[in-house]
Amino acid sequence: MFGRRQIREKWMLLVPAMAVLGVITLAPLVNTLWLSFTDAKITAIATPVNLIGLENYIYALTDPDFQDALWRTLYFTGVSVGLEVALGIAIALLLNQEFRGRTLLRALIILPWAVPTIVNAVAWRLIYHPEYGALNSLLFQLGFISSYQSWIGSPALALNMVILADVWKNFPLVVYVALAALQTVPGDLLKAAAIEGAGPWKRFCAITLPWIAGPLLVVVVLRTIEAFRVFDIVYAMTGGGPADSTKTASFYVYQEYFNYLRSGSGASYAVLIAGISAVLILAYYAAARRQDQGGRA
Amino acid sequence: MRRKPLHSVLLYLAALAVALFTTAPLIWLAHMSISAPADLTEVPLRWIPSEVDFSRYQALFDLESGAGERFLSALRNSVLVAGAATALALLLAVPAAYSFSRRRAPMVLLFAFLATIMMPPITYVLPLYTAFSGLGLLNSKVTLVIVYTAMLLPFAIWLMKANIDVLPVEVEQAAFMEGASTSFTLRVVVLPLALPAIAATAMLSFLVAWDEFFYALIFTNDLTAKTLPVAIADFAAGRVTDYGVIASVGVMATLPPALLAICFQKFIVSGLVAGSVKG
Numbered sequence: 001m002f003g004r005r006q007i008r009e010k011w012m013l014l015v016p017a018m019a020v021l022g023v024i025t026l027a028p029l030v031n032t033l034w035l036s037f038t039d040a041k042i043t044a045i046a047t048p049v050n051l052i053g054l055e056n057y058i059y060a061l062t063d064p065d066f067q068d069a070l071w072r073t074l075y076f077t078g079v080s081v082g083l084e085v086a087l088g089i090a091i092a093l094l095l096n097q098e099f100r101g102r103t104l105l106r107a108l109i110i111l112p113w114a115v116p117t118i119v120n121a122v123a124w125r126l127i128y129h130p131e132y133g134a135l136n137s138l139l140f141q142l143g144f145i146s147s148y149q150s151w152i153g154s155p156a157l158a159l160n161m162v163i164l165a166d167v168w169k170n171f172p173l174v175v176y177v178a179l180a181a182l183q184t185v186p187g188d189l190l191k192a193a194a195i196e197g198a199g200p201w202k203r204f205c206a207i208t209l210p211w212i213a214g215p216l217l218v219v220v221v222l223r224t225i226e227a228f229r230v231f232d233i234v235y236a237m238t239g240g241g242p243a244d245s246t247k248t249a250s251f252y253v254y255q256e257y258f259n260y261l262r263s264g265s266g267a268s269y270a271v272l273i274a275g276i277s278a279v280l281i282l283a284y285y286a287a288a289r290r291q292d293q294g295g296r297a
Numbered sequence: 298m299r300r301k302p303l304h305s306v307l308l309y310l311a312a313l314a315v316a317l318f319t320t321a322p323l324i325w326l327a328h329m330s331i332s333a334p335a336d337l338t339e340v341p342l343r344w345i346p347s348e349v350d351f352s353r354y355q356a357l358f359d360l361e362s363g364a365g366e367r368f369l370s371a372l373r374n375s376v377l378v379a380g381a382a383t384a385l386a387l388l389l390a391v392p393a394a395y396s397f398s399r400r401r402a403p404m405v406l407l408f409a410f411l412a413t414i415m416m417p418p419i420t421y422v423l424p425l426y427t428a429f430s431g432l433g434l435l436n437s438k439v440t441l442v443i444v445y446t447a448m449l450l451p452f453a454i455w456l457m458k459a460n461i462d463v464l465p466v467e468v469e470q471a472a473f474m475e476g477a478s479t480s481f482t483l484r485v486v487v488l489p490l491a492l493p494a495i496a497a498t499a500m501l502s503f504l505v506a507w508d509e510f511f512y513a514l515i516f517t518n519d520l521t522a523k524t525l526p527v528a529i530a531d532f533a534a535g536r537v538t539d540y541g542v543i544a545s546v547g548v549m550a551t552l553p554p555a556l557l558a559i560c561f562q563k564f565i566v567s568g569l570v571a572g573s574v575k576g
Binding site: 006007009010011013014016017018020021023024025026027028029031032035042091094097099101102105107108109110111112113114115116117118119120122123124125126127129131132134136137138140141168173176177180218219222225228229231232235236250253254257258263266267270271273274277278280281284285 | 305308309311312315316318319320322323325326329337338339340341342389390392393395396400401402406408410412413415416417418419420421422423424425427428443444446447450451454479504507508510511514515525526527529530532533540543544547550551554555557558559562565566569570573
Protein backbone atom coordinates (compact mmCIF):
# COMPACT_ATOMS: atom_id res chain seq x y z
CA MET A 1 0.00 0.00 0.00
CA PHE A 2 3.02 2.28 0.18
CA GLY A 3 3.60 4.66 -2.68
CA ARG A 4 6.59 6.91 -3.17
CA ARG A 5 4.75 9.72 -1.42
CA GLN A 6 4.44 7.61 1.69
CA ILE A 7 8.10 6.65 1.71
CA ARG A 8 9.02 10.33 1.63
CA GLU A 9 6.50 10.95 4.39
CA LYS A 10 8.08 8.28 6.54
CA TRP A 11 11.04 10.57 6.95
CA MET A 12 9.11 13.83 7.08
CA LEU A 13 7.16 12.54 10.08
CA LEU A 14 10.42 11.76 11.84
CA VAL A 15 12.37 14.92 11.04
CA PRO A 16 11.10 17.10 13.94
CA ALA A 17 11.89 14.45 16.56
CA MET A 18 15.27 13.69 14.99
CA ALA A 19 16.14 17.39 14.89
CA VAL A 20 15.37 17.92 18.59
CA LEU A 21 17.25 14.80 19.68
CA GLY A 22 20.14 15.59 17.36
CA VAL A 23 20.61 19.07 18.79
CA ILE A 24 19.99 18.27 22.46
CA THR A 25 21.69 14.87 22.74
CA LEU A 26 23.80 13.84 19.75
CA ALA A 27 25.60 17.17 19.31
CA PRO A 28 26.50 17.48 23.03
CA LEU A 29 27.71 13.87 23.03
CA VAL A 30 30.06 14.55 20.12
CA ASN A 31 31.14 17.80 21.75
CA THR A 32 31.88 16.06 25.05
CA LEU A 33 33.94 13.49 23.17
CA TRP A 34 35.94 16.27 21.51
CA LEU A 35 36.40 18.17 24.79
CA SER A 36 37.83 15.06 26.40
CA PHE A 37 40.89 15.31 24.17
CA THR A 38 41.51 18.96 25.08
CA ASP A 39 42.69 21.03 28.04
CA ALA A 40 39.51 23.17 27.96
CA LYS A 41 38.46 25.04 31.09
CA ILE A 42 35.29 26.91 32.00
CA THR A 43 36.39 30.54 31.96
CA ALA A 44 34.72 33.93 31.86
CA ILE A 45 37.03 35.10 29.06
CA ALA A 46 37.54 32.94 25.97
CA THR A 47 40.92 31.20 26.16
CA PRO A 48 42.57 29.09 23.45
CA VAL A 49 41.87 25.38 23.74
CA ASN A 50 44.63 22.89 22.92
CA LEU A 51 44.34 19.30 21.81
CA ILE A 52 46.30 17.19 24.25
CA GLY A 53 45.56 13.72 22.92
CA LEU A 54 44.96 11.00 25.48
CA GLU A 55 46.41 12.89 28.44
CA ASN A 56 43.04 13.31 30.19
CA TYR A 57 42.27 9.64 29.80
CA ILE A 58 45.63 8.53 31.10
CA TYR A 59 45.09 10.74 34.11
CA ALA A 60 41.46 9.62 34.60
CA LEU A 61 42.30 5.92 34.40
CA THR A 62 45.06 6.22 36.99
CA ASP A 63 43.17 8.60 39.27
CA PRO A 64 42.48 6.69 42.53
CA ASP A 65 39.71 9.12 43.56
CA PHE A 66 37.81 8.49 40.36
CA GLN A 67 38.29 4.75 40.72
CA ASP A 68 36.86 5.00 44.23
CA ALA A 69 33.89 6.93 42.89
CA LEU A 70 33.33 4.27 40.22
CA TRP A 71 33.47 1.40 42.72
CA ARG A 72 31.14 3.31 45.01
CA THR A 73 28.71 3.76 42.11
CA LEU A 74 28.89 0.06 41.25
CA TYR A 75 28.28 -0.82 44.91
CA PHE A 76 25.32 1.56 45.03
CA THR A 77 23.95 0.12 41.79
CA GLY A 78 24.43 -3.52 42.72
CA VAL A 79 23.05 -3.34 46.25
CA SER A 80 20.22 -0.98 45.34
CA VAL A 81 18.99 -3.03 42.39
CA GLY A 82 19.57 -6.32 44.23
CA LEU A 83 17.43 -5.21 47.18
CA GLU A 84 14.74 -3.78 44.91
CA VAL A 85 14.48 -7.08 43.07
CA ALA A 86 14.38 -9.22 46.22
CA LEU A 87 11.83 -6.93 47.84
CA GLY A 88 9.92 -6.50 44.59
CA ILE A 89 9.51 -10.24 44.00
CA ALA A 90 8.57 -10.91 47.62
CA ILE A 91 5.90 -8.21 47.62
CA ALA A 92 4.61 -9.26 44.21
CA LEU A 93 4.23 -12.85 45.48
CA LEU A 94 2.29 -11.49 48.44
CA LEU A 95 0.06 -9.33 46.26
CA ASN A 96 -0.58 -12.33 44.04
CA GLN A 97 -2.28 -14.12 46.95
CA GLU A 98 -5.92 -13.49 47.67
CA PHE A 99 -6.66 -11.56 50.81
CA ARG A 100 -8.90 -8.77 52.01
CA GLY A 101 -7.45 -5.34 51.23
CA ARG A 102 -5.29 -6.60 48.38
CA THR A 103 -6.64 -4.03 45.93
CA LEU A 104 -5.92 -1.23 48.36
CA LEU A 105 -2.39 -2.47 49.02
CA ARG A 106 -1.71 -2.78 45.29
CA ALA A 107 -2.81 0.84 44.91
CA LEU A 108 -0.67 2.04 47.82
CA ILE A 109 2.49 0.54 46.36
CA ILE A 110 2.55 3.22 43.66
CA LEU A 111 3.03 6.00 46.23
CA PRO A 112 6.82 5.77 46.70
CA TRP A 113 7.22 5.79 42.93
CA ALA A 114 5.18 9.02 42.72
CA VAL A 115 7.30 10.86 45.28
CA PRO A 116 9.75 13.18 43.51
CA THR A 117 13.37 12.04 43.90
CA ILE A 118 14.38 15.21 45.71
CA VAL A 119 11.46 15.03 48.14
CA ASN A 120 12.43 11.43 48.82
CA ALA A 121 16.01 12.48 49.55
CA VAL A 122 14.97 15.32 51.83
CA ALA A 123 12.34 13.25 53.66
CA TRP A 124 14.84 10.50 54.46
CA ARG A 125 17.42 13.05 55.45
CA LEU A 126 14.98 14.29 58.08
CA ILE A 127 14.19 10.72 59.15
CA TYR A 128 17.93 10.02 59.53
CA HIS A 129 18.58 13.24 61.46
CA PRO A 130 21.19 12.53 64.17
CA GLU A 131 19.29 14.33 66.94
CA TYR A 132 15.66 14.74 65.94
CA GLY A 133 15.26 11.99 63.34
CA ALA A 134 12.45 9.48 63.54
CA LEU A 135 14.75 6.52 62.87
CA ASN A 136 16.93 7.18 65.90
CA SER A 137 13.97 7.75 68.14
CA LEU A 138 12.12 4.68 66.92
CA LEU A 139 15.09 2.30 67.20
CA PHE A 140 16.07 3.77 70.58
CA GLN A 141 12.59 3.52 72.06
CA LEU A 142 12.24 -0.05 70.79
CA GLY A 143 15.59 -0.85 72.34
CA PHE A 144 17.42 -1.76 69.13
CA ILE A 145 20.12 0.87 69.66
CA SER A 146 21.51 2.12 72.93
CA SER A 147 22.55 5.54 71.64
CA TYR A 148 21.60 7.81 68.76
CA GLN A 149 23.48 7.15 65.51
CA SER A 150 24.73 9.62 62.95
CA TRP A 151 23.25 7.67 60.03
CA ILE A 152 24.37 9.81 57.13
CA GLY A 153 27.09 11.59 59.05
CA SER A 154 29.32 8.56 59.34
CA PRO A 155 31.35 7.47 56.31
CA ALA A 156 30.79 3.79 57.08
CA LEU A 157 27.00 4.06 57.06
CA ALA A 158 26.13 6.94 54.75
CA LEU A 159 26.12 5.14 51.40
CA ASN A 160 24.00 2.31 52.77
CA MET A 161 21.49 4.77 54.15
CA VAL A 162 21.27 6.49 50.76
CA ILE A 163 20.71 3.05 49.22
CA LEU A 164 17.86 2.34 51.63
CA ALA A 165 16.12 5.58 50.64
CA ASP A 166 16.66 4.81 46.96
CA VAL A 167 15.28 1.29 47.35
CA TRP A 168 12.19 2.67 49.03
CA LYS A 169 11.46 4.92 46.09
CA ASN A 170 12.23 2.44 43.32
CA PHE A 171 10.93 -0.96 44.47
CA PRO A 172 7.36 -0.34 43.16
CA LEU A 173 8.42 -0.67 39.53
CA VAL A 174 9.82 -4.16 40.19
CA VAL A 175 6.66 -5.10 42.10
CA TYR A 176 4.41 -4.15 39.19
CA VAL A 177 6.57 -5.86 36.57
CA ALA A 178 6.84 -9.01 38.68
CA LEU A 179 3.12 -8.95 39.42
CA ALA A 180 2.26 -8.67 35.73
CA ALA A 181 4.62 -11.56 35.00
CA LEU A 182 3.25 -13.69 37.85
CA GLN A 183 -0.21 -13.49 36.34
CA THR A 184 1.07 -15.39 33.30
CA VAL A 185 2.43 -18.32 35.34
CA PRO A 186 0.18 -21.29 34.53
CA GLY A 187 -1.75 -22.28 37.66
CA ASP A 188 -2.20 -25.84 36.40
CA LEU A 189 1.53 -26.38 36.39
CA LEU A 190 1.84 -25.17 39.98
CA LYS A 191 -1.07 -27.38 41.07
CA ALA A 192 0.41 -30.41 39.35
CA ALA A 193 3.74 -29.78 41.07
CA ALA A 194 1.97 -29.46 44.42
CA ILE A 195 0.22 -32.79 43.86
CA GLU A 196 3.57 -34.34 42.99
CA GLY A 197 4.71 -33.20 46.42
CA ALA A 198 6.83 -30.14 45.58
CA GLY A 199 6.88 -27.65 48.47
CA PRO A 200 6.28 -23.91 48.01
CA TRP A 201 9.99 -23.05 47.85
CA LYS A 202 10.68 -25.77 45.28
CA ARG A 203 7.69 -24.69 43.18
CA PHE A 204 8.92 -21.10 43.30
CA CYS A 205 12.46 -22.03 42.19
CA ALA A 206 11.48 -24.61 39.59
CA ILE A 207 8.42 -23.01 38.02
CA THR A 208 7.61 -19.44 39.08
CA LEU A 209 11.08 -17.91 38.99
CA PRO A 210 12.10 -19.27 35.57
CA TRP A 211 8.70 -18.21 34.26
CA ILE A 212 9.04 -14.58 35.35
CA ALA A 213 12.81 -14.36 34.77
CA GLY A 214 12.51 -12.82 31.29
CA PRO A 215 10.56 -9.67 32.18
CA LEU A 216 12.47 -9.38 35.45
CA LEU A 217 15.80 -9.45 33.68
CA VAL A 218 14.70 -6.56 31.47
CA VAL A 219 13.60 -4.41 34.38
CA VAL A 220 16.75 -5.30 36.31
CA VAL A 221 18.96 -4.06 33.50
CA LEU A 222 16.81 -0.93 33.14
CA ARG A 223 17.09 -0.17 36.86
CA THR A 224 20.83 -0.85 36.66
CA ILE A 225 21.18 1.76 33.92
CA GLU A 226 19.20 4.27 35.98
CA ALA A 227 20.96 3.53 39.26
CA PHE A 228 24.38 3.80 37.63
CA ARG A 229 23.87 7.49 36.86
CA VAL A 230 22.76 8.32 40.41
CA PHE A 231 23.19 11.99 41.26
CA ASP A 232 20.03 13.69 42.57
CA ILE A 233 19.54 11.71 45.75
CA VAL A 234 23.20 12.03 46.69
CA TYR A 235 23.19 15.76 46.01
CA ALA A 236 20.18 16.41 48.24
CA MET A 237 20.96 13.90 50.99
CA THR A 238 24.67 14.06 51.62
CA GLY A 239 26.28 16.33 49.03
CA GLY A 240 28.76 13.52 48.35
CA GLY A 241 30.00 13.44 51.94
CA PRO A 242 30.96 12.68 54.59
CA ALA A 243 34.59 12.32 53.55
CA ASP A 244 33.51 11.59 49.96
CA SER A 245 31.87 8.36 51.14
CA THR A 246 28.81 8.93 48.94
CA LYS A 247 30.51 10.67 46.03
CA THR A 248 29.33 8.77 42.96
CA ALA A 249 30.76 8.88 39.45
CA SER A 250 28.23 11.42 38.14
CA PHE A 251 28.78 13.55 41.22
CA TYR A 252 32.53 13.37 40.66
CA VAL A 253 32.19 14.69 37.11
CA TYR A 254 29.73 17.36 38.26
CA GLN A 255 32.37 18.68 40.65
CA GLU A 256 35.13 18.45 38.07
CA TYR A 257 32.97 20.60 35.76
CA PHE A 258 31.28 23.07 38.04
CA ASN A 259 33.55 23.32 41.09
CA TYR A 260 36.99 22.92 39.52
CA LEU A 261 35.89 24.23 36.10
CA ARG A 262 38.04 21.67 34.24
CA SER A 263 35.81 20.88 31.27
CA GLY A 264 38.38 18.90 29.28
CA SER A 265 39.31 16.63 32.15
CA GLY A 266 35.69 16.33 33.30
CA ALA A 267 34.65 15.36 29.78
CA SER A 268 37.08 12.42 29.77
CA TYR A 269 35.47 11.08 32.96
CA ALA A 270 32.05 11.65 31.41
CA VAL A 271 33.05 9.68 28.30
CA LEU A 272 34.26 6.77 30.45
CA ILE A 273 30.94 6.76 32.31
CA ALA A 274 29.05 6.96 29.02
CA GLY A 275 31.08 3.96 27.78
CA ILE A 276 30.00 1.84 30.74
CA SER A 277 26.41 3.01 30.25
CA ALA A 278 26.60 2.08 26.56
CA VAL A 279 27.53 -1.49 27.49
CA LEU A 280 24.57 -1.64 29.90
CA ILE A 281 22.24 -0.21 27.25
CA LEU A 282 23.30 -2.90 24.78
CA ALA A 283 22.67 -5.50 27.46
CA TYR A 284 19.19 -4.00 27.91
CA TYR A 285 18.38 -4.40 24.23
CA ALA A 286 19.68 -7.94 24.21
CA ALA A 287 17.47 -8.78 27.21
CA ALA A 288 14.44 -6.93 25.81
CA ARG A 289 14.77 -8.61 22.41
CA ARG A 290 15.05 -12.06 23.89
CA GLN A 291 12.01 -11.33 26.01
CA ASP A 292 10.06 -10.06 23.03
CA GLN A 293 10.90 -13.12 20.91
CA GLY A 294 10.20 -15.45 23.82
CA GLY A 295 6.84 -13.77 24.29
CA ARG A 296 5.88 -14.42 20.67
CA ALA A 297 7.03 -18.01 20.54
CA MET B 298 -8.07 -24.96 48.67
CA ARG B 299 -8.75 -23.66 52.19
CA ARG B 300 -5.88 -21.92 53.86
CA LYS B 301 -4.62 -22.95 57.27
CA PRO B 302 -5.27 -20.30 59.95
CA LEU B 303 -1.55 -19.84 60.61
CA HIS B 304 -1.00 -19.15 56.93
CA SER B 305 -3.70 -16.49 56.98
CA VAL B 306 -2.25 -14.77 60.01
CA LEU B 307 1.20 -14.64 58.41
CA LEU B 308 -0.30 -13.36 55.19
CA TYR B 309 -2.04 -10.47 56.92
CA LEU B 310 1.02 -9.68 59.00
CA ALA B 311 3.12 -9.50 55.86
CA ALA B 312 0.52 -7.30 54.16
CA LEU B 313 0.50 -5.00 57.16
CA ALA B 314 4.29 -4.78 57.15
CA VAL B 315 4.30 -3.90 53.45
CA ALA B 316 1.62 -1.26 53.96
CA LEU B 317 3.63 0.29 56.79
CA PHE B 318 6.90 0.23 54.87
CA THR B 319 5.22 1.85 51.87
CA THR B 320 3.41 4.61 53.68
CA ALA B 321 5.38 5.33 56.86
CA PRO B 322 7.93 7.75 55.36
CA LEU B 323 5.11 9.72 53.71
CA ILE B 324 2.94 9.76 56.81
CA TRP B 325 5.96 10.94 58.74
CA LEU B 326 6.59 13.76 56.25
CA ALA B 327 2.97 14.88 56.51
CA HIS B 328 3.15 14.56 60.30
CA MET B 329 6.22 16.80 60.45
CA SER B 330 4.54 19.40 58.28
CA ILE B 331 1.69 19.88 60.78
CA SER B 332 3.55 19.41 64.06
CA ALA B 333 4.39 22.36 66.26
CA PRO B 334 8.07 23.33 65.79
CA ALA B 335 8.86 22.50 69.42
CA ASP B 336 7.50 18.96 69.00
CA LEU B 337 9.93 18.27 66.20
CA THR B 338 12.98 18.92 68.34
CA GLU B 339 12.01 16.88 71.36
CA VAL B 340 14.29 13.99 72.29
CA PRO B 341 13.11 11.27 72.17
CA LEU B 342 10.47 12.23 69.68
CA ARG B 343 6.90 13.10 70.45
CA TRP B 344 5.03 10.79 68.08
CA ILE B 345 1.65 12.44 68.50
CA PRO B 346 1.78 16.20 67.88
CA SER B 347 0.79 18.33 70.88
CA GLU B 348 -1.19 20.55 68.53
CA VAL B 349 -2.00 20.54 64.84
CA ASP B 350 -0.33 23.46 63.15
CA PHE B 351 -1.23 24.40 59.58
CA SER B 352 0.61 27.70 59.68
CA ARG B 353 3.39 26.48 57.36
CA TYR B 354 0.90 25.75 54.60
CA GLN B 355 -0.60 29.18 55.10
CA ALA B 356 2.84 30.71 54.75
CA LEU B 357 3.53 28.70 51.58
CA PHE B 358 0.48 30.20 49.92
CA ASP B 359 1.25 33.72 51.06
CA LEU B 360 3.22 35.59 48.40
CA GLU B 361 4.34 38.14 50.99
CA SER B 362 6.23 35.60 53.08
CA GLY B 363 9.74 34.65 51.96
CA ALA B 364 8.99 30.94 51.88
CA GLY B 365 5.72 31.58 50.06
CA GLU B 366 7.37 33.60 47.31
CA ARG B 367 9.99 30.89 46.72
CA PHE B 368 7.44 28.12 46.83
CA LEU B 369 4.82 29.75 44.61
CA SER B 370 7.29 30.83 41.93
CA ALA B 371 8.81 27.35 41.90
CA LEU B 372 5.35 25.80 41.68
CA ARG B 373 4.45 28.08 38.77
CA ASN B 374 7.75 27.27 36.99
CA SER B 375 7.30 23.53 37.51
CA VAL B 376 3.74 23.55 36.18
CA LEU B 377 4.67 25.68 33.15
CA VAL B 378 7.87 23.81 32.28
CA ALA B 379 6.50 20.29 32.78
CA GLY B 380 3.26 21.21 31.00
CA ALA B 381 4.90 22.86 28.00
CA ALA B 382 7.51 20.11 27.62
CA THR B 383 4.82 17.43 27.79
CA ALA B 384 2.73 19.18 25.13
CA LEU B 385 5.72 19.70 22.84
CA ALA B 386 6.99 16.16 23.29
CA LEU B 387 3.60 14.71 22.36
CA LEU B 388 3.27 17.03 19.38
CA LEU B 389 6.56 15.65 18.04
CA ALA B 390 6.06 12.10 19.27
CA VAL B 391 2.74 11.32 17.58
CA PRO B 392 3.94 11.78 13.97
CA ALA B 393 7.21 9.99 14.75
CA ALA B 394 5.36 7.10 16.40
CA TYR B 395 3.07 6.90 13.40
CA SER B 396 6.08 6.66 11.13
CA PHE B 397 7.54 3.79 13.17
CA SER B 398 4.20 2.04 13.45
CA ARG B 399 2.72 2.45 9.97
CA ARG B 400 5.53 3.53 7.65
CA ARG B 401 8.11 0.95 8.67
CA ALA B 402 10.67 3.51 9.78
CA PRO B 403 13.75 1.53 10.88
CA MET B 404 13.45 0.29 14.46
CA VAL B 405 17.18 0.78 14.92
CA LEU B 406 16.43 4.50 14.91
CA LEU B 407 13.88 4.11 17.69
CA PHE B 408 16.44 2.16 19.73
CA ALA B 409 18.93 4.95 19.14
CA PHE B 410 16.34 7.46 20.38
CA LEU B 411 15.77 5.40 23.51
CA ALA B 412 19.48 5.07 24.09
CA THR B 413 19.77 8.87 24.30
CA ILE B 414 17.65 8.98 27.48
CA MET B 415 19.42 6.01 29.01
CA MET B 416 22.77 7.80 28.86
CA PRO B 417 23.70 9.67 32.04
CA PRO B 418 22.77 13.38 31.68
CA ILE B 419 26.29 14.23 32.80
CA THR B 420 27.36 13.25 29.26
CA TYR B 421 25.32 16.06 27.72
CA VAL B 422 25.27 18.75 30.34
CA LEU B 423 28.43 20.73 29.74
CA PRO B 424 28.06 21.40 25.99
CA LEU B 425 24.41 22.30 26.63
CA TYR B 426 25.42 24.63 29.44
CA THR B 427 28.00 26.33 27.21
CA ALA B 428 25.58 26.62 24.30
CA PHE B 429 22.70 28.04 26.37
CA SER B 430 25.07 30.40 28.12
CA GLY B 431 26.31 31.65 24.71
CA LEU B 432 22.72 32.22 23.61
CA GLY B 433 21.93 34.10 26.83
CA LEU B 434 19.38 31.40 27.69
CA LEU B 435 20.61 30.33 31.10
CA ASN B 436 18.11 30.72 33.94
CA SER B 437 15.19 30.60 31.53
CA LYS B 438 12.12 28.42 31.50
CA VAL B 439 12.42 28.12 27.72
CA THR B 440 15.74 26.31 28.13
CA LEU B 441 14.23 23.77 30.49
CA VAL B 442 11.28 23.24 28.14
CA ILE B 443 13.65 22.50 25.24
CA VAL B 444 15.81 20.10 27.23
CA TYR B 445 12.84 18.35 28.83
CA THR B 446 11.15 17.94 25.46
CA ALA B 447 14.19 16.02 24.25
CA MET B 448 14.23 14.04 27.48
CA LEU B 449 10.54 13.04 27.22
CA LEU B 450 10.45 12.47 23.48
CA PRO B 451 11.95 8.95 23.13
CA PHE B 452 9.74 7.38 25.76
CA ALA B 453 6.67 9.19 24.40
CA ILE B 454 7.41 7.93 20.88
CA TRP B 455 7.89 4.43 22.19
CA LEU B 456 4.64 4.36 24.15
CA MET B 457 2.66 5.95 21.31
CA LYS B 458 4.10 3.50 18.81
CA ALA B 459 3.11 0.52 20.93
CA ASN B 460 -0.40 1.95 21.13
CA ILE B 461 -0.78 2.82 17.46
CA ASP B 462 0.43 -0.69 16.60
CA VAL B 463 -2.72 -2.18 18.07
CA LEU B 464 -5.19 0.25 16.45
CA PRO B 465 -7.15 -1.24 13.53
CA VAL B 466 -5.42 -0.29 10.28
CA GLU B 467 -8.49 -0.75 8.03
CA VAL B 468 -9.99 2.69 8.66
CA GLU B 469 -6.71 4.36 7.75
CA GLN B 470 -6.45 2.31 4.58
CA ALA B 471 -9.96 3.31 3.61
CA ALA B 472 -9.10 6.97 4.22
CA PHE B 473 -6.05 6.66 1.95
CA MET B 474 -8.16 4.99 -0.75
CA GLU B 475 -10.42 8.03 -0.66
CA GLY B 476 -7.35 10.16 -1.26
CA ALA B 477 -6.93 11.58 2.25
CA SER B 478 -3.49 12.98 3.08
CA THR B 479 -1.42 11.52 5.89
CA SER B 480 -1.80 14.60 8.06
CA PHE B 481 -5.58 14.49 7.58
CA THR B 482 -5.68 10.80 8.43
CA LEU B 483 -3.51 11.36 11.48
CA ARG B 484 -5.72 14.15 12.78
CA VAL B 485 -9.14 12.77 11.93
CA VAL B 486 -8.71 8.98 12.08
CA VAL B 487 -5.74 8.11 14.29
CA LEU B 488 -5.85 10.85 16.90
CA PRO B 489 -9.36 10.19 18.26
CA LEU B 490 -8.65 6.46 18.51
CA ALA B 491 -5.31 7.07 20.23
CA LEU B 492 -6.70 9.56 22.74
CA PRO B 493 -6.49 7.27 25.80
CA ALA B 494 -2.91 6.39 24.87
CA ILE B 495 -2.07 10.05 24.45
CA ALA B 496 -3.55 10.82 27.87
CA ALA B 497 -1.52 8.04 29.50
CA THR B 498 1.66 9.13 27.73
CA ALA B 499 1.05 12.75 28.70
CA MET B 500 0.62 11.84 32.35
CA LEU B 501 3.79 9.77 32.51
CA SER B 502 5.72 12.47 30.66
CA PHE B 503 4.44 15.17 33.00
CA LEU B 504 5.51 13.17 36.04
CA VAL B 505 9.00 12.61 34.63
CA ALA B 506 9.39 16.32 33.91
CA TRP B 507 7.97 17.22 37.35
CA ASP B 508 10.64 15.03 38.97
CA GLU B 509 13.63 16.28 36.95
CA PHE B 510 16.36 17.85 39.05
CA PHE B 511 19.79 17.66 37.43
CA TYR B 512 19.32 19.98 34.45
CA ALA B 513 17.17 22.35 36.49
CA LEU B 514 19.90 22.57 39.11
CA ILE B 515 22.53 23.50 36.55
CA PHE B 516 20.54 25.69 34.18
CA THR B 517 18.62 27.86 36.66
CA ASN B 518 19.67 30.18 39.46
CA ASP B 519 16.77 32.25 40.73
CA LEU B 520 13.02 32.60 41.08
CA THR B 521 12.46 33.21 37.35
CA ALA B 522 13.18 29.60 36.41
CA LYS B 523 13.93 27.42 39.46
CA THR B 524 11.56 24.48 39.59
CA LEU B 525 10.16 22.75 42.68
CA PRO B 526 12.87 20.09 43.07
CA VAL B 527 15.57 22.77 43.02
CA ALA B 528 13.58 24.95 45.42
CA ILE B 529 13.20 22.01 47.80
CA ALA B 530 16.92 21.26 47.68
CA ASP B 531 17.47 24.96 48.52
CA PHE B 532 15.01 24.85 51.42
CA ALA B 533 16.74 21.77 52.78
CA ALA B 534 20.24 23.18 52.33
CA GLY B 535 19.43 26.54 53.91
CA ARG B 536 19.70 27.36 57.58
CA VAL B 537 16.16 26.34 58.38
CA THR B 538 15.45 25.95 62.05
CA ASP B 539 11.98 24.55 61.48
CA TYR B 540 12.10 21.19 59.70
CA GLY B 541 8.34 21.37 59.30
CA VAL B 542 8.78 23.99 56.57
CA ILE B 543 10.88 21.60 54.48
CA ALA B 544 8.34 18.86 55.12
CA SER B 545 5.41 21.03 54.04
CA VAL B 546 7.09 21.92 50.73
CA GLY B 547 7.83 18.23 50.23
CA VAL B 548 4.19 17.34 50.82
CA MET B 549 3.03 19.99 48.35
CA ALA B 550 5.44 18.75 45.66
CA THR B 551 4.31 15.16 46.21
CA LEU B 552 0.56 15.80 46.13
CA PRO B 553 0.09 16.33 42.37
CA PRO B 554 2.03 13.22 41.24
CA ALA B 555 0.60 11.11 44.07
CA LEU B 556 -2.98 12.08 43.20
CA LEU B 557 -2.37 11.44 39.49
CA ALA B 558 -0.80 8.08 40.28
CA ILE B 559 -3.63 6.98 42.55
CA CYS B 560 -6.47 8.23 40.32
CA PHE B 561 -5.04 6.87 37.07
CA GLN B 562 -3.33 3.85 38.53
CA LYS B 563 -4.28 1.39 35.76
CA PHE B 564 -3.07 3.74 33.04
CA ILE B 565 0.17 4.55 34.75
CA VAL B 566 1.06 1.05 35.87
CA SER B 567 0.38 -0.47 32.48
CA GLY B 568 2.44 2.27 30.83
CA LEU B 569 5.28 1.72 33.29
CA VAL B 570 5.28 -2.03 32.91
CA ALA B 571 5.09 -1.88 29.11
CA GLY B 572 7.77 0.80 29.00
CA SER B 573 10.20 -1.11 31.15
CA VAL B 574 9.75 -4.63 29.86
CA LYS B 575 9.83 -4.20 26.12
CA GLY B 576 12.55 -2.44 24.22
